[in-house]
Amino acid sequence: MHETGVVMLDVSKGKDVRVGAVAGAQSRTRLISLCVNGEWHEVAVKPRIMLVEVIRDTIGLTGTKASCESGICGACTVLIEGRPVLACITLAVECDGKQIRTVEGLAEGEKLSVVQEAFLDQGAVQCGFCTPGMLMSATALLERNPKPTRQDINKALEGNLCRCTGYNAIVDAVLQASGQENVKPVMK
Amino acid sequence: MILFDFDYERADTLEQAVALLARLQGDARALAGGTDLLPGMRMENIRPGLLVSLSGIEPEAPQVLADGSIRIDALTRLATLENSELVRRVVPMLAQSAHVVGGNQIRQMGTLGGNLCQEVRCLHLDQKHDYQFVAPCYKRGGTCCYPFPRNAPEVCWSVYMSDIAPALIALNAQVEILGETGTRRIDVEALFTGNGLKPLALSQAELLRAVLIPAAAPGFTWGFHKSTVRGGLEFGMAVLAVALQLAEDGRTCTDARIVVGAVREGPVRPVAAERSLIGKTLDEERMEQAAADTSRVVNPLPHHGFSKRHLMDNIRVHLRRTLARALQRARDQEAGR
Ligand SMILES: Cc1cc2nc3c(=O)[nH]c(=O)nc-3n(C[C@H](O)[C@H](O)[C@H](O)COP(=O)(O)OP(=O)(O)OC[C@H]3O[C@@H](n4cnc5c(N)ncnc54)[C@H](O)[C@@H]3O)c2cc1C
Numbered sequence: 135m136h137e138t139g140v141v142m143l144d145v146s147k148g149k150d151v152r153v154g155a156v157a158g159a160q161s162r163t164r165l166i167s168l169c170v171n172g173e174w175h176e177v178a179v180k181p182r183i184m185l186v187e188v189i190r191d192t193i194g195l196t197g198t199k200a201s202c203e204s205g206i207c208g209a210c211t212v213l214i215e216g217r218p219v220l221a222c223i224t225l226a227v228e229c230d231g232k233q234i235r236t237v238e239g240l241a242e243g244e245k246l247s248v249v250q251e252a253f254l255d256q257g258a259v260q261c262g263f264c265t266p267g268m269l270m271s272a273t274a275l276l277e278r279n280p281k282p283t284r285q286d287i288n289k290a291l292e293g294n295l296c297r298c299t300g301y302n303a304i305v306d307a308v309l310q311a312s313g314q315e316n317v318k319p320v321m322k
Numbered sequence: 323m324i325l326f327d328f329d330y331e332r333a334d335t336l337e338q339a340v341a342l343l344a345r346l347q348g349d350a351r352a353l354a355g356g357t358d359l360l361p362g363m364r365m366e367n368i369r370p371g372l373l374v375s376l377s378g379i380e381p382e383a384p385q386v387l388a389d390g391s392i393r394i395d396a397l398t399r400l401a402t403l404e405n406s407e408l409v410r411r412v413v414p415m416l417a418q419s420a421h422v423v424g425g426n427q428i429r430q431m432g433t434l435g436g437n438l439c440q441e442v443r444c445l446h447l448d449q450k451h452d453y454q455f456v457a458p459c460y461k462r463g464g465t466c467c468y469p470f471p472r473n474a475p476e477v478c479w480s481v482y483m484s485d486i487a488p489a490l491i492a493l494n495a496q497v498e499i500l501g502e503t504g505t506r507r508i509d510v511e512a513l514f515t516g517n518g519l520k521p522l523a524l525s526q527a528e529l530l531r532a533v534l535i536p537a538a539a540p541g542f543t544w545g546f547h548k549s550t551v552r553g554g555l556e557f558g559m560a561v562l563a564v565a566l567q568l569a570e571d572g573r574t575c576t577d578a579r580i581v582v583g584a585v586r587e588g589p590v591r592p593v594a595a596e597r598s599l600i601g602k603t604l605d606e607e608r609m610e611q612a613a614a615d616t617s618r619v620v621n622p623l624p625h626h627g628f629s630k631r632h633l634m635d636n637i638r639v640h641l642r643r644t645l646a647r648a649l650q651r652a653r654d655q656e657a658g659r
């Protein structure tokens with residue numbers, strides 16, 4: 135699928151470059167290994183590179199979105215060791231040796247995951263920019279709590295902003311994915 | 323990406339982290355969950371040369387000590403706090419205060435120590451400085467203050483927004499601090515200086531190791547409320563934490579601690595209002611009066627677009643309700659027994 139290889143990021147040496155741990159020295163580039171959707175990647179990074187940049191720019195998985203890049207919107211949500219975290223405020227060096235799942239890891243080949251199907255069915259996607267983050271937060275919720283209440287879903291998706299749908303369709307989709315009675319499939 | 327270069331070390335122990343911070347005096351910062359520090363670095367409010375990562379240090383599980391107090395590792399994630407069966411049972415106010423921080427991802431990443439040591443906030447500070455508010459304000463080492471231009475030089479009225487600190491202060495908790503020369507223990511309340519430029523009473527090479535919360539005595543009850551506009555992913559307009567000690571009649575107050583957060587440079591305790599409750603029967607009028615007194619003495623700093631008048635009313639109304647809820651909780655518990 136994607137080439138696994140060593141890629142140098144951030145070799146810039148502008149006057150912007152600051153004093154490192156030893157006065158006058160530059161920061162060390164580090165070689166890290168990440169397992170993204172079951173595939174190991176080795177990447178060389180400077181400490182200032184974020185996980186979202188490695189996922190999108192180096193590994194080439196552009197499903198994960200970078201939007202606010204300051205921890206507010208949730209578009210960059212990925213699962214690290216099963217926990218939903220924000221890839222835009224996670225240093226890539228902190229992820230050495232970690233298991234990471236992105237939206238590309240949800241479907242099995244052509245077969246969408248139950249959550250993805252439910253999002254389609256409920257029309258929970260409009261522009262789609264928030265969708266990868268929503269799907270990852272919802273997937274993490276259902277893995278921990280297979281029968282969430284509406285309130286549980288609201289709380290789990292609190293950190294994911296959507297400017298289009300008004301959220302109801304998204305919450306319905308998560309309920310539908312959890313196989314609970316209290317929501318009617320729209321298209322099926 | 324962060325726009326300036328910095329180095330990174332991962333500490334295996336908290337002692338090692340303290341030693342690294344000490345060696346770099348002033349140019350190094352501890353990195354816990356990073357949810358406060360990294361956005362701050364992105365906006366270039368802080369430009370450390372080295373980050374000392376604490377992520378390789380496994381936090382100890384919360385434990386109840388022999389004297390009934392509970393000890394919680396400062397590296398404990400907020401999601402662990404809000405979901406821990408032990409914390410929810412022994413210190414439900416702490417679990418509740420962790421539950422209302424940020425969104426789920428922030429709670430999955432953020433830690434207790436990082437929450438307490440988070441930077442103060444100001445709309446003019448918390449944005450990139452390449453378009454507006456370019457000249458550094460006092461907080462960034464400059465010579466102006468945007469929202470309060472008439473302030474005396476070097477007075478910064480930024481606001482400390484932790485949701486958890488007010489709960490811990492109401493609970494009379496302490497923090498264990500590790501420094502180069504060993505550990506010291508202070509009240510959580512003493513962690514805050516009230517100075518927006520240097521809000522925490524910690525030296526460069528000191529780290530929080532643990533939070534200690536004393537055991538609750540019989541007759542203890544609590545109330546906690548974070549007042550917000552949307553009710554999610556939002557800093558508080560005010561955070562109210564109340565701990566009451568009731569006599570056996572269930573109505574007479576024998577001790578009261580009230581804390582208001584997210585309205586000043588640190589959490590505030592309205593001591594006179596607390597005293598006005600002690601020895602008295604808690605009826606609606608008395609709670610209303612205590613809330614009104616608190617609202618007056620707290621003197622909230624206008625922040626995030628809210629006027630002082632509005633924030634004062636907000637404190638008054640929500641504190642009255644929080645006190646009433648604390649009392650109701652005691653009654654419900656009595657009834658359920
Ligand atoms: C979108 C968003 C929403 C947020 N909402 C809230 C909210 O509603 N309520 C709230 O309270 N906070 C909120 N925060 C702030 C912050 O994310 C949380 O307070 C979080 O708990 C910080 O913990 P951390 O481990 O990520 O801290 P870090 O970012 O790792 O550290 C913060 C500061 O504390 C220092 N530090 C870290 N650990 C220690 C330690 N053990 N001892 C001494 N110093 C230490 C660091 O050096 C740094 O200066 C929000 C942040 C974002 C980005």
Ligand code: SF4
Binds near residue numbers: 445459462468
């Ligand atoms: S209140 Fe503080 S942070 Fe805000 S502009 Fe003034 S000096 Fe800067």
Ligand code: FES
Binds near residue numbers: 201
């Ligand atoms: S891009 Fe990460 S939270 Fe918005």
Ligand code: FES
Binds near residue numbers: 258261298299
């Ligand atoms: S579908 Fe457009 S932001 Fe959610």
